[in-house]
Amino acid sequence: MAGPMKMRATLGGGGTAAAYTDVRVLMTHPMTTAQSNQPLHFIQNVTVKQNGKTMVEAQISQAVSRNPVFTFRLKGGAKGDKIEVSWLDNKGETNSIETAVA
C-alpha cells in the first residue's frame, strides 16, 4: 500500500547566503514491477514546487526502488520557503507533502 511521505528541506552550500536548498523526500510506495508476481503498481510522476512554483518534474518507472527516496537541489532559497512534493502513480493514487525550509 502506498503510505505516508517524509520530507526534509535544508539550506546547503555554507556561508551566510545559501547556495542551494537541499530537498530530501521519502515516499512510501511498493513500486512493484512487471517481473514480480504482484500487480504492476508504481509512481509515474513526481513534482517538486518551491513557494508554489514548479521546480522539478520527474517521470519515473518501475525501476525506481521500493519506498523511493530522492534528493533534489534548488538554487538559493531562504528559511521558511515552502517546499511541496507530490506524486501520482499508475493507478491514479496520489499523495503530497509540504514543509518549510529549516
Added chain:
Amino acid sequence: MNKIRRTLLGATAALLLFKPFAALAAAWNKDAFAAKTPQDALKGIGAGDVAASKDLVIEAPQIAENGAVVPIEISSAIPGTTSIAVVIEKNPFPLAAQFDFENGALPYVKLNVKMNETSDVRVVATAGGRRYAATKEIKVTIGGCGG
C-alpha cells in the same frame, strides 16, 4: 429506448468522474518507458545522437550488493542543463527516470534504482537543445527486479 438512455447517462457520469482525474494526470512518456532496448529508450526521449561529456558526473558504487536498491547521484556542470534521464542498459525496461529542471532547480538528483544485473548506466543530459551522455558500469551481485 430506456436502455440506451441508461447507457448514455452512465457514459456521461463516467466522463464527469474521469475528467478531474485526467487533469491531474501529468505527462508520462509511455513509449520511452515501454522500450525494451536502450536504443529504443534513447530514441523515445529524443536522444538518438549524443555527445559524451565529462561535465556530467555519475556517483554510484562500482559494486552494488543488492540490486533492489542501487544509489545513484547525478550532477551536471553543463551550462543550461534542463533535463537528466537515466537509462539502465540491461534492465527489462531500460529507461528508469527522467527529470526536468525548471525555474532554478539545480541539475542534480539522487535516487535509488533497481538493477536486474550488472549493467552500464547511461545518463543523458539536455542543455540548450543538445544531448550529452555519461556512462558508468555498476556490478550487481543480486538482481533486484523481482521486488
